[in-house]
Amino acid sequence: MVENRPWLTFFSHAILILGVLAVAFPVYLAFIASTHPQNAFISGLVPLLPGDRMIENYGTMLDAGISTSGAPPLGVMMWNSLVMALSIAIGKIIISILSAFAIVYFRFPFRLLAFWAIFITLMLPVEVRILPTFKVVADLGLLNSYAGLSIPLIASATATFLFRQFFITVPDELTEAARVDGAGPMKFFRDILLPLSRTNIAALFVILFIYGWNQYLWPLLITTDESYYTIVMGIKRMVQVADSQPNWNFVMATVTLAMLPPVLVVILMQRLFVKGLVETEK
Amino acid sequence: MAAIDLAGVKKTYPGNVTAIHPLDLNIADGELLVLVGPSGCGKSTLLRMIAGLETVTEGEVMIGGGPVNKREPAERDIAMVFQNYALYPHMSVRGNLEYGLKNRGTPRAEIDARVEEAARILEIGPFLERKPRQLSGGQRQRVAMGRAIVRHPKAFLFDEPLSNLDAKLRGQMRVEIKRLQRSLNTTSVYVTHDQLEAMTLADRVVVMNAGRIEQIGKPTEVYERPASLFVAGFVGSPPMNLFGTDELKTEAGGSLPESIGANTGTIGIRPDAVTLSANGNPAIAVTGTIELIEPVGGESHVYLRLPKTDRVMILVVRGHEGVSLAADLTVHLPVGALHQFDAGTGRRID
Ligand SMILES: Nc1ncnc2c1ncn2[C@@H]1O[C@H](COP(=O)(O)OP(=O)(O)O)[C@@H](O)[C@H]1O
Numbered sequence: 001m002v003e004n005r006p007w008l009t010f011f012s013h014a015i016l017i018l019g020v021l022a023v024a025f026p027v028y029l030a031f032i033a034s035t036h037p038q039n040a041f042i043s044g045l046v047p048l049l050p051g052d053r054m055i056e057n058y059g060t061m062l063d064a065g066i067s068t069s070g071a072p073p074l075g076v077m078m079w080n081s082l083v084m085a086l087s088i089a090i091g092k093i094i095i096s097i098l099s100a101f102a103i104v105y106f107r108f109p110f111r112l113l114a115f116w117a118i119f120i121t122l123m124l125p126v127e128v129r130i131l132p133t134f135k136v137v138a139d140l141g142l143l144n145s146y147a148g149l150s151i152p153l154i155a156s157a158t159a160t161f162l163f164r165q166f167f168i169t170v171p172d173e174l175t176e177a178a179r180v181d182g183a184g185p186m187k188f189f190r191d192i193l194l195p196l197s198r199t200n201i202a203a204l205f206v207i208l209f210i211y212g213w214n215q216y217l218w219p220l221l222i223t224t225d226e227s228y229y230t231i232v233m234g235i236k237r238m239v240q241v242a243d244s245q246p247n248w249n250f251v252m253a254t255v256t257l258a259m260l261p262p263v264l265v266v267i268l269m270q271r272l273f274v275k276g277l278v279e280t281e282k
Numbered sequence: 283m284a285a286i287d288l289a290g291v292k293k294t295y296p297g298n299v300t301a302i303h304p305l306d307l308n309i310a311d312g313e314l315l316v317l318v319g320p321s322g323c324g325k326s327t328l329l330r331m332i333a334g335l336e337t338v339t340e341g342e343v344m345i346g347g348g349p350v351n352k353r354e355p356a357e358r359d360i361a362m363v364f365q366n367y368a369l370y371p372h373m374s375v376r377g378n379l380e381y382g383l384k385n386r387g388t389p390r391a392e393i394d395a396r397v398e399e400a401a402r403i404l405e406i407g408p409f410l411e412r413k414p415r416q417l418s419g420g421q422r423q424r425v426a427m428g429r430a431i432v433r434h435p436k437a438f439l440f441d442e443p444l445s446n447l448d449a450k451l452r453g454q455m456r457v458e459i460k461r462l463q464r465s466l467n468t469t470s471v472y473v474t475h476d477q478l479e480a481m482t483l484a485d486r487v488v489v490m491n492a493g494r495i496e497q498i499g500k501p502t503e504v505y506e507r508p509a510s511l512f513v514a515g516f517v518g519s520p521p522m523n524l525f526g527t528d529e530l531k532t533e534a535g536g537s538l539p540e541s542i543g544a545n546t547g548t549i550g551i552r553p554d555a556v557t558l559s560a561n562g563n564p565a566i567a568v569t570g571t572i573e574l575i576e577p578v579g580g581e582s583h584v585y586l587r588l589p590k591t592d593r594v595m596i597l598v599v600r601g602h603e604g605v606s607l608a609a610d611l612t613v614h615l616p617v618g619a620l621h622q623f624d625a626g627t628g629r630r631i632d
């Protein structure tokens with residue numbers, strides 16, 4: 001803006017800072033709590049300054065977990081979450097970019113029907129179809145497996161729809177130039193369409209990774225074997241202890257660790273991700 | 283290098299839109315043929331059928347003597363230059379030039395040599411490593427041309443390649459395309475809606491209207507002897523003056539020369555054929571009021587309002603030769619310069 005009104009500047013900054021605080025403060029609290037000994041929470045007050053037990057708390061969690069609250073070691077849960085989030089993100093991107101390619105570039109019978117069928121699944125998120133999906137997964141013997149954790153979440157239309165919208169903005173002349181240049185359909189896909197979709201893929205990867213990482217209900221339903229627990233459900237289990245106070249310092253250490261992979265993905269993909277959201281490369 | 287022949291070629295789009303009525307066209311080896319006509323007349327459709335980007339509903343397309351109807355564009359060995367350049371945005375200029383050759387399995391050394399050659403001819407050497415978005419419109423146009431010439435194809439197909447450029451650049455590129463085509467001597471089909479572009483570029487012009495060929499001929503032929511009313515009106519700027527026989531009779535004072543036949547429905551005369559004095563030649567004299575004078579460099583376009591029929595006649599005069607606004611002016615239409623068109627069919631009568 002060219003305007004220079006001190007009050008406006010002041011207010012807009014004040015609001016932005018408040019917003020940042022509202023988001024950052026709980027994160028800060030979680031981190032602080034993870035650096036205190038267990039008895040620091042008995043008073044019911046959450047300390048605001050860092051304690052001295054950070055190394056021990058994180059050490060315990062990474063090392064052994066707290067078996068009393070029915071959670072496996074943190075490393076296992078982190079690994080499970082990572083496998084699940086990556087499978088969902090990568091699987092969804094592969095399936096949806098291929099199906100969008102088929103729908104936009106090939107004339108086959110019932111093409112429109114296929115598109116609408118995919119489109120309608122947009123209205124059926126996991127939570128809505130959770131019981132039938134559970135039945136199918138159980139009948140296929142996929143309970144307590146990585147396949148069971150990820151495959152049902154891979155099949156959805158959001159990404160197909162986004163890729164379709166992108167593909168129809170790619171000029172026909174480009175497709176025709178590739179045809180004249182001797183590129184068959186798959187070559188065109190690999191050499192032209194895929195590189196052009198790069199920023200879209202990066203943006204989708206970030207969104208889908210976080211979506212997969214944060215899944216709670218589905219892993220809770222289909223895993224009974226500890227070695228397939230994911231970190232998000234692990235946290236919940238750690239809080240649900242019977243006759244005593246949850247070990248807040250350990251819980252918060254876990255929470256802090258659980259936040260790291262999504263943050264890392266965002267940071268690493270940031271350049272591409274932002275590009276994908278704000279511009280379409282012509 | 284090859285001749286292109288179309289025999290009874292027809293195109294019907296889904297929904298029963300006939301874009302091209304059955305037509306024959308023979309393009310000689312090394313010729314630069316220009317398809318010209320108003321927007322929507324089917325020029326692109328015809329070109330795309332030659333390229334293989336559009337299926338042929340009926341008839342046969344032949345390149346180099348052999349039928350190619352069932353061949354993919356890449357197998358027809360043609361190169362195409364598109365209106366929006368259609369450069370691959372994520373590849374460098376070099377990548378764009380190489381792509382078609384790589385797909386054909388051309389050896390590396392050969393590819394490098396051809397890219398080198400094209401870069402030299404089109405003077406795009408300095409941009410070879412840039413992306414298309416870092417180039418100006420004119421430079422992109424050159425790269426698009428380069429992508430065509432590295433292929434050493436049997437034919438170049440151009441679909442309005444200059445219409446995204448500004449007027450000055452368009453003029454320059456037009457000259458360059460002509461020069462290039464001359465030196466490579468590659469059969470070319472060039473589509474444009476701009477009759478000036480058509481006239482200046484073409485070895486032969488094909489004037490099209492509503493999916494049909496109106497006339498095929500050298501630019502001078504098409505200009506001097508338009509085969510139909512449509513061609514007469516389309517080619518030339520300012521456009522030919524066209525009057526109904528009765529209108530001209532009224533303006534001329536009730537009678538026309540004997541050379542005007544009974545079937546003539548429309549009489550035309552080029553603005554530059556209208557003269558201010560008869561110079562002793564047989565001519566029709568008409569009088570009107572000067573409504574507008576457009577000075578265009580060395581000459582002026584004068585718009586003359588004819589009082590009896592309320593029609594406007596355009597004439598070209600050298601400089602400003604004794605014409606002034608709102609004055610009455612008598613002009614002469616030399617009988618030898620008149621074009622006559624049939625009242626029923628609109629075809630030329632000689
Ligand atoms: N894919 C298509 N489907 C249906 N009609 C089309 C299609 N492409 C072009 N047409 C029609 O065919 C006619 C000729 O189009 P085109 O060859 O693009 O004209 P030009 O290039 O001379 O402007 C137009 O009436 C246009 O509407």
Ligand SMILES: [Mg+2]
Binds near residue numbers: 325326327
């Ligand atoms: Mg066109």
